[in-house]
Amino acid sequence: MLDIKFIRENLKVVKDSAIAKGFDISFLDDLVACDEERRSLIAQIDKLNSEKKNNTDREKGKEIKDSLKEKEERFREVLDKFEKLMLRVPNPSALDVKIGTEADNEIVKTWGTIPAFDFKIRDHVEIGELTDSIDIERGTKVAQSGFYYLKNGGALLELALVNYAMKKLVSKGFVPVITPNVAKEKSVVGCGYQARSDKERQIYHIEGEDLDLIGTAEITLMGMHSDEVLNGSELPIKYAGFSYCYRTEAGSYGKDVRGILRVHEFRKTEMVVICKPKESDIWHEKLREIEEEIWQELEIPYQVIKMASGDLGSAAARKYDIEAWMPSQNKYREVTSTSVTTDFQTRRLNIRAKINNETVYPHALNGTVFSGRPIIAIMENYQREDGSFEVPAVLRDFVGKDIIEIKK
Numbered sequence: 260m261l262d263i264k265f266i267r268e269n270l271k272v273v274k275d276s277a278i279a280k281g282f283d284i285s286f287l288d289d290l291v292a293c294d295e296e297r298r299s300l301i302a303q304i305d306k307l308n309s310e311k312k313n314n315t316d317r318e319k320g321k322e323i324k325d326s327l328k329e330k331e332e333r334f335r336e337v338l339d340k341f342e343k344l345m346l347r348v349p350n351p352s353a354l355d356v357k358i359g360t361e362a363d364n365e366i367v368k369t370w371g372t373i374p375a376f377d378f379k380i381r382d383h384v385e386i387g388e389l390t391d392s393i394d395i396e397r398g399t400k401v402a403q404s405g406f407y408y409l410k411n412g413g414a415l416l417e418l419a420l421v422n423y424a425m426k427k428l429v430s431k432g433f434v435p436v437i438t439p440n441v442a443k444e445k446s447v448v449g450c451g452y453q454a455r456s457d458k459e460r461q462i463y464h465i466e467g468e469d470l471d472l473i474g475t476a477e478i479t480l481m482g483m484h485s486d487e488v489l490n491g492s493e494l495p496i497k498y499a500g501f502s503y504c505y506r507t508e509a510g511s512y513g514k515d516v517r518g519i520l521r522v523h524e525f526r527k528t529e530m531v532v533i534c535k536p537k538e539s540d541i542w543h544e545k546l547r548e549i550e551e552e553i554w555q556e557l558e559i560p561y562q563v564i565k566m567a568s569g570d571l572g573s574a575a576a577r578k579y580d581i582e583a584w585m586p587s588q589n590k591y592r593e594v595t596s597t598s599v600t601t602d603f604q605t606r607r608l609n610i611r612a613k614i615n616n617e618t619v620y621p622h623a624l625n626g627t628v629f630s631g632r633p634i635i636a637i638m639e640n641y642q643r644e645d646g647s648f649e650v651p652a653v654l655r656d657f658v659g660k661d662i663i664e665i666k667k
Contacts, residue, residue, distance in 0.1 A: 371560030412663030419657030446482030451574030476500030597626030
């Protein structure tokens with residue numbers, strides 16, 4: 260959420276930024292008019308309350324009371340509309356972000372050597388079947404398409420990734436957290452989801468409850484501190500959250516239907532940082548460096564993408580993606596992202612911090628460590644001719660073996 264004072268004083272900037280992100284701006288003039296009426300009603304109500312307090316005439320008192328009731332009822336209507344419109348305003352992108360669409364995303368770094376195989380490349384589905392590591396057919400039978408089982412080497416590999424990530428992040432001062440897998444609507448909306456439409460929000464709602472299945476631990480980690488005033492001396496707060504995640508993938512029907520690249524349920528390790536406003540750009544680079552360090556230790560080729568404005572979404576002011584090499588597709592695919600949301604989420608969640616005797620809204624950042632996709636990259640980049648695959652050296656102590664063999 261933006262400061263309404265900033266919107267009033269920089270309306271053209273807010274409009275131009277929303278257009279650059281691909282958002283509708285038709286409501287913004289209505290928001291400004293609504294804000295004017297809201298402020299006018301506050302002044303009128305304050306004046307009537309003062310008159311009511313100082314009035315001694317009975318007839319005049321009734322007139323004031325009736326007028327006050329009318330103004331307060333209208334104020335509640337206007338406030339409700341104002342708050343809903345405010346939630347539709349996207350966070351402006353950072354000044355260094357390129358204005359454009361997905362086609363304008365920039366490759367800022369490429370790392371590693373693409374592996375050369377002297378045999379026919381298999382995809383992760385075939386490797387998963389040969390090693391009895393992934394069972395998509397039974398996942399579909401028990402749940403539906405988009406759900407799957409990890410077994411044997413696949414299960415060990417995912418647990419190894421989580422343990423490896425947590426060990427690394429704890430060594431860097433992050434607090435490990437296993438979060439709830441559901442959150443109230445307040446926390447979901449507070450993080451900027453469902454900002455455009457139900458189609459975009461990609462979240463399952465629990466019927467009859469004020470609860471949604473989360474699509475990322477960012478929601479539950481940020482929600483931990485809603486309506487709190489943090490001690491500035493404790494900043495930055497650094498969390499490494501683990502949770503199950505659920506996404507409807509609405510609008511993506513027919514895309515990446517083979518395998519586990521695009522699924523409805525997965526496990527995810529997520530970094531969240533709440534920091535002093537002046538430090539958020541520094542922390543954004545640090546989160547990107549951590550993600551890169553991990554993929555370099557996995558020894559999997561990747562490229563870093565800096566997203567253009569139209570590919571940022573509602574909350575992010577700047578976002579980097581890491582795309583890992585996927586041999587079966589002969590291209591890089593997204594495996595992590597990291598975003599800085601400035602004070603957009605903290606305002607919406609009413610998270611404040613006391614810094615130098617001043618109460619301010621701190622800045623928030625998030626970054627993926629692992630979701631389900633690293634398993635794809637590992638299986639395919641480390642595959643062997645018979646369909647087995649090697650375990651990256653950095654994970655072998657966690658997995659307990661060097662090679663995931665084919666099922667005999």
